[in-house]
Amino acid sequence: MPRDTFEARLDGLQADVCEMGRDVTDRLDRAVTAYERRDPAAGRAVADADGEINERYLTLEADCIDLLALHQPVASDLRLVVASFKILTDLERVGDLASNLGGYVDAMAGDTVPSVPITDIGEMTLAQLDDAITAYETGDPRRCRDVAAADTDLDERCGAATNDLVRSLVDRSPDADVAATLSDTKRYLLTVRDLERAGDHAVNIAARTLYMIENDDALIY
Numbered sequence: 001m002p003r004d005t006f007e008a009r010l011d012g013l014q015a016d017v018c019e020m021g022r023d024v025t026d027r028l029d030r031a032v033t034a035y036e037r038r039d040p041a042a043g044r045a046v047a048d049a050d051g052e053i054n055e056r057y058l059t060l061e062a063d064c065i066d067l068l069a070l071h072q073p074v075a076s077d078l079r080l081v082v083a084s085f086k087i088l089t090d091l092e093r094v095g096d097l098a099s100n101l102g103g104y105v106d107a108m109a110g111d112t113v114p115s116v117p118i119t120d121i122g123e124m125t126l127a128q129l130d131d132a133i134t135a136y137e138t139g140d141p142r143r144c145r146d147v148a149a150a151d152t153d154l155d156e157r158c159g160a161a162t163n164d165l166v167r168s169l170v171d172r173s174p175d176a177d178v179a180a181t182l183s184d185t186k187r188y189l190l191t192v193r194d195l196e197r198a199g200d201h202a203v204n205i206a207a208r209t210l211y212m213i214e215n216d217d218a219l220i221y
Helices: 003-037 040-048 050-071 075-107 119-138 141-170 178-214
Strands: none
Touching (some): 003 040, 003 075, 003 178, 040 050, 040 075, 075 119, 119 141, 141 178
8 A cells, every 4th residue: 555545544544533533522522411411311312422433443453453463553643543443442332421410311200309409510521521531632631641640639529529529418308209300410420430441531531642652651550
């Protein structure tokens, strides 16, 4: 394959990964919004569309395998393909987490859980994802390190949200529907956990990107 054709395929792969990343980020954003608004229809729409992300993932994974198997890229080209392959897996899993969040909204019993907002957690997670995808797109090592550093703040905020919920439940009326409250509390905690996991996947994307750019595996381990 001529070098210019091969480079065009690499550029196309990177552009497709970025497009999938933006789509996954948008789905997670819509799931968080659905949770905040207690909008089961919007949550269900996110959950039901997960198959589209899975299909795109498989298509782009096949592209990576083709580039590796048939064209034997070396050095920086090889790192780009391998990083893209790994990043696709993280993006697909973020898509799964967005689908989970949408499903939690659809299954909520109502207002049994005290009002403990997750807007700031969602914004922190989405910012991490956006920065990680931008770092991959632009080849920005500083942004990769910033994504990893920001994960500590996200972890702390998720822990604080859990504590806030527990304190709210302590003050809960004894007449509350215990079964519904427990069920919705579980979903709230799963929501916080899944947003934290999405942040972890953003760090993985940044780590693979840093390795792709500078052959530096510091963030991977």
